[in-house]
Amino acid sequence: MSSSDAEEALCQIRDQVARLQHRYATPERLKALLDQTVGFDRALWQAAVEQGQPAIAVPEHAGGMGMGWPGLAALMEEVGKAVVSLPLIATPVVAEALLASDDEAPAARYLAPLVSGELIACVAFAEPGQTSPLQRPELACSGDTLNGSKAAAAFAAVADLALVHADADGASQLMLVPLDQPGVTRRTQPGLDNARAHAALQFRDAKAYPLLRGDAAIGKIMARVALATAFEQIGGASACLACARGYALERKAFGQPIGRFQAIKHKLVDMYWRIEIARGCALDALDALEGGNPLWPALAAAARLAAIEAYDFAARENIQTHGAMGVTWEAMPHHYYRRARCLALELGSTQAWREYLLAEAGFDAAAA
Structure with a gap:
């Protein structure tokens, strides 16, 4: 093509x-x-x-x-x-x-x-108490049997399959787990964004399929998830900018649209440059992935970090631009804020991704 x-x-x-x-x-x-x-x-x-x-x-x-x-x-x-x-x-x-x-x-x-689309899958790497999905898992794998738990993961409440990583005699093992079996328990609870269908997973002698082995392979899996999520975050941040701009042109104060005030202009500009930096990082990572550049996981981590910053900032400033209207249930800004927060946390903390970026870039001190 x-x-x-x-x-x-x-x-x-x-x-x-x-x-x-x-x-x-x-x-x-x-x-x-x-x-x-x-x-x-x-x-x-x-x-x-x-x-x-x-x-x-x-x-x-x-x-x-x-x-x-x-x-x-x-x-x-x-x-x-x-x-x-x-x-x-x-x-x-x-x-x-x-x-x-x-x-x-x-x-x-x-x-x-x-x-x-007959089956739904989810990715569940993080474990309770961990800040990074790439930390050594406590979920134990013995052959094709799993014992342990995973923290709340997006779509785990409705998924048919879960991709998890487990510890297999000191090595990381990627496993595919059918969730419709007696050894799997799902725990759901209300959260900030219930549309994500979060659920924690408990495994007791659950049967699973071993797929890939090794930290490098599992890190690349998470880097792919992070890169795709970065584009979702960029889309959300762009919508926040459009929403804030539209309201700034419509809402009037002192006889003129609030978009004429310098404070509002600066909010919109600060949203814009963050979005464009995140977009550039994401496109660089995508080009590297498609071109076979071995540095693409590091670039994906950079895209992840930039997209978190862009979406978090845009979601907050969208609410601020709307003023009191922005925090009401009837308005849309809180939907983007909820999603921005969830996407920022689901794949691990920003600190974890900074460390992954440094490690992939060759800085051994990142592991210290």
């Missing part, structure tokens, strides 16, 4: 996804999800499946659309703009792990239904 054809295909993805979300992501639906302990929008998920969204980044030989990570990036940016919550990142991540595994049995069983 030529570069012009690829760009045209990405534009079509953005347009189709935006139109779908315009139909489903109404303020009423989004607020209804927050009122539920597990606020997963099944109707939107089915509509996304009908569009083939879970298959976008999966290779064609594995039954996907073959748009790669650029396709997923375009998709997740539109998801972020609409502040909807869909388990789209885990599908290509799990598919890649299945295809890279020496054991063909799990791929033969789960790859096709996963790519078609």
